[in-house]
Amino acid sequence: MGLGSIVGTGLFVSLGIAAGVAGSGILLALPLAAMLALFNGLSSAQLAAAHPVSGGTYEYGYRFLNPTLGFAAGWMFLLAKGASAATAALGLAGYLLLTLGLAEAVILRVALAGGIVLVLTLLVAGGIRRSNRANTLVVGITLLVFAFFLLAGLPQALTTFVGTALEGGVDGPAAGLTAAGPSALLHATALLFVAYTGYGRIATLGEEVKDPARTIPLAIWITLGTVAFLYLGVAAVALGALGPDGFARATAETAAPLQAVARELGTPGLPLLVALAAATAMVGVLLNLVLGLSRVALAMGRRGDLPGVLARVEAESGSPRIAVAAVGAGILALVLLGDVRTTWSFSAFTVLIYYGITNLAALRLPVEARRYPRWIPSLGLAACLFLAFQVEVRVWVVGIAMLSSGLLLRGIFRALESH
Secondary structure, eight states: OOOHHHHHHHIIIIIHHHHHHHHGGGGHHHHHHHHHHHHHHHHHHHHHHHSSSSSTTTHHHHHHHHHHHHHHHHHHHHHHHHHHHHHHHHHHHHHHHHHHTTTHHHHHHHHHHHHHHHHHHHHHHHOOOEEEEEEEHHHHHHHHHHHHHHHHHHHHHHHHHHHHHTTSSSSSSSHHHTTTTTHHHHHHHHHHHGGGTTTTTHHHHTSSSSSSSHHHHHHHHHHHHHHHHHHHHHHOOOOOOHHHHHHHHHHHHOOOOHHHHHHHHTTHHHHHHHHHHHHHHHHHHHHHHHHHHHHHHHHHHHSSSGGGGGGGGOOOTTOOOOHHHHHHHHHHHTTOOOEEEEEEEEHHHHHHHHHHHHHHHHHOOGGEEEEEEEETHHHHHHHHHHHHHTTHHHHHHHHHHHHHHHEEEHHHHHHHOOO
């Protein structure tokens, strides 16, 4: 479940976005982002054990902090995952179009991404849910394809890195590993952190697994470790095949960088397999996000933090169709930006604020409910707040404006309901 919740857009799109910021420095940023994800995952796990309800940090904020921070967590979750969903839709469209030889058609990419969001929104509104069996199938396909991808590309990548190091070159991927300045490295870490999020799904399973105090932390460790090694291997292959500039350019121009890498490797059938893995993984990610976002919107509607109409559930299908439609419309609006770097950067800022509140809530747990020392959520909180402001200034300015707007709208909704 952890792998199915994490492996998706982060693998197929975000590595190239981060390469455009820090070059080969992403090989340092990836483990840093994984460590931050581990701290946040452990904070989420102990919160889920102490307060096992649906809603994640939206509920934890209300329970352990105050209603304003609870709302802020829910609102930032909607913004963060809405931006992630838009990135997934644009990335999926990019992989499909590149397979068809239409990579340069930006308008067509936006139109196809919008169509994908519309279809999946209608499916979710009709009551469809993603099953554990489908999740296992998607993860299996992705891991098999990338085992083949790594076998095809790692020897060439290692040869490139070693050759550059021996020659003392300044332009190759090995030299670029230490060339990224602190600012670029931290910016890339912030962007790559989003590629690890999804571990919250593990934390919410406390009531459904045996010995959750042992099983959930172990699952988080294993999942994040597996994903970190997968990302590092794929990033090394991509840098060896295209170089940092080529990898970043493929992301900006096509939103399908790994297919460009697969073509460069020249292994027969690999580009098509990568496109298949991208399609299955990102359709799964989108379906999960529309489902999850609509349920958070429903919960916020029930509490009066969003319009009460979002809490309406259809008796026949059991689906909150109005909440699903609102979520779909929000994702479509972000898709119209047409730029995966912008949507992913916005997701990075908002999700870091969300997990900052998660860590703050973990710090407020009573002593008897704590499973880990206080330094874990303390470091997680400090790192989240620091990294959130390492993205582009325009991104966090818009993020703060959106948070302020959300708080203002909440006040208006509550005032109207009181009358």
